[in-house]
Amino acid sequence: MAKSFLSIERLTQQFPDGQGGTLTVFENASFGIEKGEFVCILGHSGCGKSTIMNILAGLAEPTSGVVKMDGFEVSGPSLDRGVVFQNYSLLPWLSALKNVTFGVRARYPDWSKSKVEDHAREYLAMVGLDGDVVHRKPSQLSGGMRQRVSIARAFANHPKLLLLDEPFGALDALTRGTIQDELLKIWSGTEQTVFMITHDIDEAILLADRILLMTNGPFARVAESVEITIPRPRNRTEIIEHPNYYAIRNHLVQFLGTRSKELAGKKSDEADNRPETVRIDKTATAPAEADPEPAARLRAVND
Amino acid sequence: MLDNLSVNQRAALLSVVMLVVGLLFWETAIPAQKAAAELTEYERLTGGGAPKAGVPPPSQVIAKAWEQLSNPFYDAGPNDKGIGIQIGYSIYRVLTGYILAAMVAIPLGFLIGMSQVAYKAFNPFIQVLRPISPLAWMPLALFVIQDSEASAIFVIFICSIWPMLLNTAFGVAGVREDWVNVARTHELGSFRTAFTVILPAAAPTIITGMRISIGIAWLVIVAAEMLVGGTGIGYYVWNEWNNLDLTSVIFSILMIGVVGMLLDAAFGVLQRAVAYAE
Incomplete structure (x- = not known):
């Protein structure tokens, strides 16, 4: 397999279980992400998604295994890997603008003050924040606006990899939709590589090129990598008309509903737990037939 | 109406x-x-x-206050100085001891707040030293320092260090992990993290500690000056008691209250300046 832009190799995370033993959250997880790709990871709580995210961000150390980005091993946090946290993580004593310039200044220390500010304003404008709003403190902003600031801060830094940890988890459904659209808009303009955790299947289908599915923990693993065969640009009202939409959605629901449990808790015997690639495409003609039917594949996995 | x-x-x-x-x-x-x-x-x-001798009526106290405040800085020998001069001495001692205490307490509090080991190592000493009445240090200070002025400052130092130390440590230890992670993902060095993230995050707690400290320092200076004598508002109160001039005693008690209130109000302003809402 060709080396991916981001490659996660045999990542294992164990924690002490409080009774002298160890609890293996996931074991030998391996997968790759290509440059410019938007990848979502779906799985139930406790399967270790956030742990994987923290390891990719460099905020946590895996028990074993390596993460390589651009061929270099990742160790510790870096400006090359931007993070948008679920709880926004804005500094409450700084205004929205200052929160963004805080990041830009760290990224480009030799830029002049006005250049830093212009750059920050440009990215705030991209998420729909301009005018006097940018001088407000986070406590004076709504949850959606705070998350916009957080997204602007991450994109303004041009990280090589952008990590989104359930960025819309705390937002109401309508705000969530608007910000998803904004995220898509900025993302398509920047060719940013994105890795995102989510609980929301529809959100994942709308945003992602590929969805990684995790089984339940302990001994969770990244079981499948589902390609989203819906062409871009996508629009939330149009994609549901696409023939692949419900096929993919049903596959995901089925995985999360039943198979994630069935596959859980099994200690793997394979050394390298690469996810199986699943491609569901009802529009394609010749190549699709070469692919096994999803149903047939499911049986194979269950055996 | x-x-x-x-x-x-x-x-x-x-x-x-x-x-x-x-x-x-x-x-x-x-x-x-x-x-x-x-x-x-x-x-x-x-x-x-x-x-x-008797407790004077308020009219006499007001007359005395008018007389003293209309010429607060006169100096007619060691036992006859204006109220402004006396208060000035007290404030000078309080601020000197207090600033020295802040210079020790805030960096040390940062260390204790950031390091579990430092916290556990320092904690027994703090717990033993903190409840000691500051004036109990006075004889030792007088003997070791051999200077009454410096001893008074030392007493202020030792009494104002604890609230600042503990509040700084508490504030620093309580900085939200998320904000530290923001600093880490932005590759800030430990120095810049301390100044741009931890200090502003902990500032309200630190200032609260400083506000408590200045209050205690102002309480203690009166007692300390009664002991060391010479100058200061505490000495003034005691001197007027020896003169059996209760009008001056009441007047100076009121002045102690007013100055204490002003010091507290100054920190109140500072506290509002660093406050933030989450």
């Missing part, structure tokens, strides 16, 4: 009423000195005609 006033106006009105009633009550409660002519011969022979 009262319905038209705001809450603040009503409160101010009530304060004024309480003040006037209190002063009137005080004024009338003080028995007038008997004139010499009204005394019996026996009373005159036993010195009853000399003015008796």
Whole structure:
């Protein structure tokens, strides 16, 4: 397999279980992400998604295994890997603008003050924040606006990899939709590589090129990598008309509903737990037939 | 009529009423000195005609305050200095001891707040030293330092260090992990993290500690100056007691209160400046 832009190799995370033993959250997880790709990871709580995210961000150390980005091993946090946290993580004593310039200044220390500010304003404008709003403190902003600031801060830094940890988890459904659209808009303009955790299947289908599915923990693993065969640009009202939409959605629901449990808790015997690639495409003609039917594949996995 | 006033106006009105009633009550409660002519011969022979020391009525205190405050900085020898000079000495001692304490307590508090090991190592010492009445240090300070002025400053130092130290440590230890992670993902060095993230995040707690400290320092300076003597508002109170000039004693007590209030208010302003809402 060709080396991916981001490659996660045999990542294992164990924690002490409080009774002298160890609890293996996931074991030998391996997968790759290509440059410019938007990848979502779906799985139930406790399967270790956030742990994987923290390891990719460099905020946590895996028990074993390596993460390589651009061929270099990742160790510790870096400006090359931007993070948008679920709880926004804005500094409450700084205004929205200052929160963004805080990041830009760290990224480009030799830029002049006005250049830093212009750059920050440009990215705030991209998420729909301009005018006097940018001088407000986070406590004076709504949850959606705070998350916009957080997204602007991450994109303004041009990280090589952008990590989104359930960025819309705390937002109401309508705000969530608007910000998803904004995220898509900025993302398509920047060719940013994105890795995102989510609980929301529809959100994942709308945003992602590929969805990684995790089984339940302990001994969770990244079981499948589902390609989203819906062409871009996508629009939330149009994609549901696409023939692949419900096929993919049903596959995901089925995985999360039943198979994630069935596959859980099994200690793997394979050394390298690469996810199986699943491609569901009802529009394609010749190549699709070469692919096994999803149903047939499911049986194979269950055996 | 009262319905038209705001809450603040009503409160101010009530304060004024309480003040006037209190002063009137005080004024009338003080028995007038008997004139010499009204005394019996026996009373005159036993010195009853000399003015008796007594709690002065507020009118006398106000007259004294007017006299003192209209010329606060006169200096007529060691035992006769204006109230401004005395308060100036006290403030100088408090601020010197306090700033020295802040210079030790805030960096040390940062260390203790950031490191579990440092916290556990320092904690027993802090717990033993903290409850010691600052004046208990005075004899030792006088002997070791051999200078009453510096000893008073030392006492201020030792009493104001604890609230600042503990609050700084508490504030720093309580900085949200998320904000530290923001600093980490932005590759800030430990110095810049301390100044741009941890310090502003912990500032409200630190300032609260500093505010408690300045209050304690101002309480302690009066007692310390009564002991070391020479100058200062504490010495002034004691000196006027020795002179049996209760008018001056009451006046200086009020001045201690006013200065204490101003110091606290200054920190209140500072506290509002660094406060943030999450």
